[in-house]
Amino acid sequence: MPNLDHTALAETAGFIHAVIKDTVGSDLTKIVTRFPPEPNGCLHIGHAKSICLNFGMARLYGGVCNMRFDDTNPAKEDGEYVESILADVKWLGFDYGDRLFFASDYFDIFYDRAVRLIEKGLAYVCELPAEKMREYRGTLSAPGIPSPFRDRPAAESLELFARMRAGDFPDGAMTLRARIDMASPNINMRDPVIYRIARATHHRAGDKWSVYPMYDYAHPLEDAVEGVTTSLCTLEFEDHRPLYDWVAANAELPARPVQTEFAKLRLTNTIMGKRYMRELVMSGEVDGWDDPRLATLSGMRRRGYTPEAIRNFCYSVGYAKADSRTDISQLEHFVREGLKAKAPVVMAVLDPVKLIIDNYPEGQSETVTLDNHPGDASMGMRETVFSRELFIERGDYMEDAPRKFFRLSPGREVRLKGAYFVTATHADYGADGELLAVHATYDPATKSGSGFAERRPKGTIHWVSTAAAVPVTARLLDYLVYDDPASEAGVTKNPVTLTEVSAVAEPFAAAAKPGQSVQFMRNGYFCVDYKLTTPERTVFNRVVPLKSGYKAETPKGD
Secondary structure: OOOOOHHHHHHHOHHHHHHHHHHHOOOHHHOEEEEOOOOOOOOEHHHHHHHHHHHHHHHHHOOEEEEEEOOOOOOOOOHHHHHHHHHHHHHOOOOOOOOEEEHHHHHHHHHHHHHHHHHOOOEEEEOOOHHHHHHHOOOOOOOOOOOOOOOOOHHHHHHHHHHHHHOOOOOOOOEEEEOOOOOOOOHHHOOOEEEEEOOOOEOOOEOOOOEEEOHHHHHHHHHHHHOOOEEEEEHHHHHHHHHHHHHHHHOOOOOOOEEEEEOOOOEOOOOOOHHHHHHHHHHOOOOOOOOOOOOEHHHHHHHOOOHHHHHHHHHHHOOOOOOOOEOHHHHHHHHHHHHHHHOOEEOEEOOEEEEEEOOOOOOOEEEEEEEOOOOOHHHOEEEEEEEOEEEEEHHHEOOOOOOOOOOEOOOOEEEEOOOOEEEEEEEEEOOOOOEEEEEEEEEHHHOOOOOOOOOOOOOEEOOEEOOOOEEEEEEEEOOOEEEOOOOOOOEEEOOOOEEEEEEEEOHHHHOOOOOOEEEEOOOEEEEEOOOOOOOOOEEEEEEEOOOOOOOOOOOOOO
């Protein structure tokens, strides 16, 4: 399948191109974008869409993209997340070079700009408690009520703001508010808080500060300081744009960045909120931020998703103004298509039962040769052992099979992949009716590669010799939630999201390295779990099943 690299943005983000050209002018190489995550958790697939857009636009026009951490909330941030996010961005295929920045680098600038706003009568220190401030803010149909501290003299606000910085007041005692318009139809413009007191140790600044800027104030200043031309945000920031522009206009900085919004990624059957992910991690319901059931990039990497597949998916979804919901099968389609081309096809049995070939000589075994990939001869071949007793999938035998069951049943013949034709004769059952073993006979003339063509069984099944079988663990992953319009949350929690099975595999499969993906014939694509695999046992996560109902379409933009 074609690789939908950043040039696909030319088709999938039309309205953004128009804004960029209006902003930058004829020399589009002057474009400067930025990716500004908050280091309070790991990145997820929604962030990938933003990464692909911001870095992709810079690549498309020959500009630059800044990697910048919005670390203005010390109570929730951690340096550990910084390292994780940087690793995710690089894994996704983007290089920020020497353009790594932190909002905390600009704390002095933020503070100085706030002082200038106070001096110009555009900000004041307010002592309203949070609940009163919400009450005074008004509603969509009623204007806000001015704070009794709104007309406080600038000199008094300057003194109090300096004391806030010095740590003279407890958290919540005071805030610094922009003085804009309490009657504005946009509630975000009704004297928003731009600084709050927060006694918390910052992961980079330590205990230097007792006041921290609010995101809506810091964001435009960060962009202006860095010379960002195009600030690409998701739609929830559209109502915040007037405040963004107000801060940028009054900051007395040379750059005037332009904010443009696009619809965020919404996926079916997927938890996208960082807060909900954090709750799952902290409660132990998942195995950390890199649990392969989570939609985090680290979880997807551990599961076996490829960066190419995620980029292709993001560019295929496109960038539009209208909010929409994308079926998870579209993402899985790109993962599957990418693995189809490069994952070796191997034999592993997830629910093993013995197949005994009664007319094959006891104690004898032989070597059969198999293609590592039926569609790519360059991937070479391998040898595996064939013997009298094999493991097959329990579901590949049925005593009273319907006519269209093309696997083993008494009197029915199948091809054993890469080996012989066998015909089932009977089966052994335990006292409780459990299938214990299937018996069959083989035709020595039908060995694969012998040229035998007198008949063609309708079914081919995979197998693993009991003489060479290696025990492995296969983890079958399911969605954490399912979409449910009838529920208040819009989703229903899935009671069973992980099933571990004790499987057997041919030695070639069991020798796969951590992070390597293979196709288990007829069972799906699997990846070696680098966190759980030990020298004694290989653990595989199923990346995706083999089939999907999704049909790829040509990407369409807005």
